[in-house]
Amino acid sequence: MSHDDKLHDSHTANKPILLTLAILSIAFIGSGIVFADSLQVQNWLVLIPLLPAIAAAINGIFLNKMPKWLVTFLAVGSVGVSFFISIILFVQMKTGAGVINQTIYNWMASDGLSVDIAFTMDGLSAVMALVVSGVGWLIHIYSIGYMAHDESYARYFTYLNIFTFSMLVLVLASSMPLMFVGWEGVGLCSYLLIGFWFKDMDKAIAGKKAFIVNRIGDLGFVIAMLLLFWQIGSLDFASIAQGAGQLSTMMVTIICLLLFFGATGKSAQIPLYVWLPDAMAGPTPVSALIHAATMVTAGVYMIARLSFLYVAAPDAMMVVAITGALTALFAASIGLFQYDIKKVLAYSTVSQLGFMFLAVGVGAFAAGIFHLMTHAFFKACLFLGSGSVIHGMHEEQDIRKMGGLDKLMPYTSKTFFVSCLAIAGIPPLAAFFSKDEILYNAFTLHYGSPAWLGIVLWSVGAIAAAFTSFYMFRLYYMTFSGESRASEEVKQKGIHESPYTMTIPLVVLAILATIGGLIGMPEHVFHLPNFFTANLSEVLAPANKAMGEYHGSVTLEIILMSVSTAIAFAGWFLARVLYKDASSDVPAKMKQKFAVVHKIIFNKYYVDEAYYYAFIRPIKNFSLFLWGFVDTYLIDGLLVSFTAFVVRSAGEGLKLIQTGNVQLYILYFIAGAAAFLIYLWQGAGM
Amino acid sequence: MDWLYNISLNHYLALSALLFIVGVLGVVMRKNGLIVFMCIELMLNAVNLSFIVFAARHGNETGHAFVFFVMTVAAAEAAVGLAIFLALFRNKETVYIDEANELRH
Numbered sequence: 033m034s035h036d037d038k039l040h041d042s043h044t045a046n047k048p049i050l051l052t053l054a055i056l057s058i059a060f061i062g063s064g065i066v067f068a069d070s071l072q073v074q075n076w077l078v079l080i081p082l083l084p085a086i087a088a089a090i091n092g093i094f095l096n097k098m099p100k101w102l103v104t105f106l107a108v109g110s111v112g113v114s115f116f117i118s119i120i121l122f123v124q125m126k127t128g129a130g131v132i133n134q135t136i137y138n139w140m141a142s143d144g145l146s147v148d149i150a151f152t153m154d155g156l157s158a159v160m161a162l163v164v165s166g167v168g169w170l171i172h173i174y175s176i177g178y179m180a181h182d183e184s185y186a187r188y189f190t191y192l193n194i195f196t197f198s199m200l201v202l203v204l205a206s207s208m209p210l211m212f213v214g215w216e217g218v219g220l221c222s223y224l225l226i227g228f229w230f231k232d233m234d235k236a237i238a239g240k241k242a243f244i245v246n247r248i249g250d251l252g253f254v255i256a257m258l259l260l261f262w263q264i265g266s267l268d269f270a271s272i273a274q275g276a277g278q279l280s281t282m283m284v285t286i287i288c289l290l291l292f293f294g295a296t297g298k299s300a301q302i303p304l305y306v307w308l309p310d311a312m313a314g315p316t317p318v319s320a321l322i323h324a325a326t327m328v329t330a331g332v333y334m335i336a337r338l339s340f341l342y343v344a345a346p347d348a349m350m351v352v353a354i355t356g357a358l359t360a361l362f363a364a365s366i367g368l369f370q371y372d373i374k375k376v377l378a379y380s381t382v383s384q385l386g387f388m389f390l391a392v393g394v395g396a397f398a399a400g401i402f403h404l405m406t407h408a409f410f411k412a413c414l415f416l417g418s419g420s421v422i423h424g425m426h427e428e429q430d431i432r433k434m435g436g437l438d439k440l441m442p443y444t445s446k447t448f449f450v451s452c453l454a455i456a457g458i459p460p461l462a463a464f465f466s467k468d469e470i471l472y473n474a475f476t477l478h479y480g481s482p483a484w485l486g487i488v489l490w491s492v493g494a495i496a497a498a499f500t501s502f503y504m505f506r507l508y509y510m511t512f513s514g515e516s517r518a519s520e521e522v523k524q525k526g527i528h529e530s531p532y533t534m535t536i537p538l539v540v541l542a543i544l545a546t547i548g549g550l551i552g553m554p555e556h557v558f559h560l561p562n563f564f565t566a567n568l569s570e571v572l573a574p575a576n577k578a579m580g581e582y583h584g585s586v587t588l589e590i591i592l593m594s595v596s597t598a599i600a601f602a603g604w605f606l607a608r609v610l611y612k613d614a615s616s617d618v619p620a621k622m623k624q625k626f627a628v629v630h631k632i633i634f635n636k637y638y639v640d641e642a643y644y645y646a647f648i649r650p651i652k653n654f655s656l657f658l659w660g661f662v663d664t665y666l667i668d669g670l671l672v673s674f675t676a677f678v679v680r681s682a683g684e685g686l687k688l689i690q691t692g693n694v695q696l697y698i699l700y701f702i703a704g705a706a707a708f709l710i711y712l713w714q715g716a717g718m
Numbered sequence: 719m720d721w722l723y724n725i726s727l728n729h730y731l732a733l734s735a736l737l738f739i740v741g742v743l744g745v746v747m748r749k750n751g752l753i754v755f756m757c758i759e760l761m762l763n764a765v766n767l768s769f770i771v772f773a774a775r776h777g778n779e780t781g782h783a784f785v786f787f788v789m790t791v792a793a794a795e796a797a798v799g800l801a802i803f804l805a806l807f808r809n810k811e812t813v814y815i816d817e818a819n820e821l822r823h
Contacts, residue, residue: 692819695746695754702742 064120081200083110088193107189115165152206160203170537177533195221207268238313245307249297256290288348295331312374316419325408339575346480353393360386364499396473406462410454413541417448436516447542454545456501465549501603514613730771737764
């Protein structure tokens, strides 16, 4: 395996080239913004997804035949330019152009159905496009270092670019079918990248698991799409928004629940979250990009995009909120006892996605998207940090064998710590604002569900937040503090900090995780403009109108804020006491005392096993029946072999009359002619 | 020659049919290719006879024209057929048709 013998990569920074590239980038963005009208930048919208697709096509065709620098240039450059164009168009949109639409061509037109390949950039998709291309770009840069010595370097970047293309199609699509193309595309790339090192059977199986679980969810999405077409007759978002009013509540609820089922698959919620922890088999930058920052948030984006539909189905929203809160708590509790650095982060991701669904479920769509964005920053940073640790520790992932890395890996350690602060919700870092807004909105639940449910949801969310803070700092202290517990073999190879292509994205993401929350501060508490909500207000206007105005009490919000801050600090403090420098023996004692509980949670509540006995084994047995009996005997036996037998026997019988004796043939002929004549004669007589 | 005109149509047709049946039986039953060949000619001439009789009875020349065509075709057929038998004899030293059954195998 190539990733086993990855060596420390010591690029020498080529400063003049980097400087030139930076200047060119700024010049590109600047000229795009300044000369927007004469350059017709509205027509550049399609380039955002198209550029990574072109790069993927070139890299995919030539693979290892191209020099490595060219592969890197195409793959990383295309996503970078996509990001720049996203910025230009975002500025253009905000400074007057309004929502940008671009229709490429009529994809399918048949009786009553007309679907265009058309892209839309409004407040919501702009945020998503910026996050996907921006964070995606940083992860592409990071991958240069992380994958430097992989034999399938070009294949990796091809997949990564197809992913970026699909994800951008998903978020920029202006109709359900096109969104579904992106939806399936990201699922495919997820499968390809989880099983990237497919020679390892476990990794290939993990990829398969992700794909199959996603397919189960996709079924819900497809059925919901067909129902929408049946009921409304059109599938672009604008028409659905117009026609949503004429649907019965029953129908809207069914559609919303089916869509949410699709989202549980893609976004790893109960009951379909099981694939995400296994998805950590892929390369770590992939975990950061696909399984933390972008793809898994597609479900949240989809619900926010269809918010006008969800507000018409309060029951469906209640289901979304409850599922989200339960997932948040459930996954966080599993995260408490995991020892694999990536597994902790994986369960943390599931848990954070639960928070996002809690947000959209209680009608706080803006808060959900806000948390999506901040989560993309700090979780990408954490994953990339863990990748840096794994890289530096020579593929060691067990945090019991780490420790003491803060001196050896200063950049990784510091950025990881900042991200831990951010995800725990320590003010004023990113998740403090986003998570707090979600919890506040849950507490003051005022639409759809009964108010007492809001308090329950808040409590569940608060406990999950406490767990989050605890397991993140547990992870931090076990990995970075104290003495090194690394195996002799790893120590001999030398633990080292990662190359600059890996640390620069870490630093950038850590900065974003620090300040990213400031653009969405609750307006009525701090009296500062909430740019984030303002940006989304137009998209979410129909939903907000349907839910009605609501003014919460400032005092309540401040109280809740203090509570969540206290919770975050409590979790941090507890983790510090228990795990810093590995000096406390309390964890080991607790583990012994509550061995049963620990065992159940450590084994992830045996959900995988339960699924195995409840679903997989019956389906497998049924498949065996279909194969062993239906296929072997009914299909192969009755239909295929028996048909062949009939034809062959008929042939065997008819063969007898072909004697080779021409005179006999003539006799047949004459007999036939005579029979025919007799028939005619009889007919004439009648 | 009056009696000739008094022979009824049925007599002629009966003769024609008899000749034809003799031809058919010969074709079906004889193994000697040359005999089979002659029997085919016999069948053709049986048909010619009925043509001629109908033409004479109806005072219509079409029957005569047909007979000339049949004779022409028969001549051509004889040429081709005899050539085939010649080739057969050169290869197999026989003109018995039941011995020429290679295509069956």
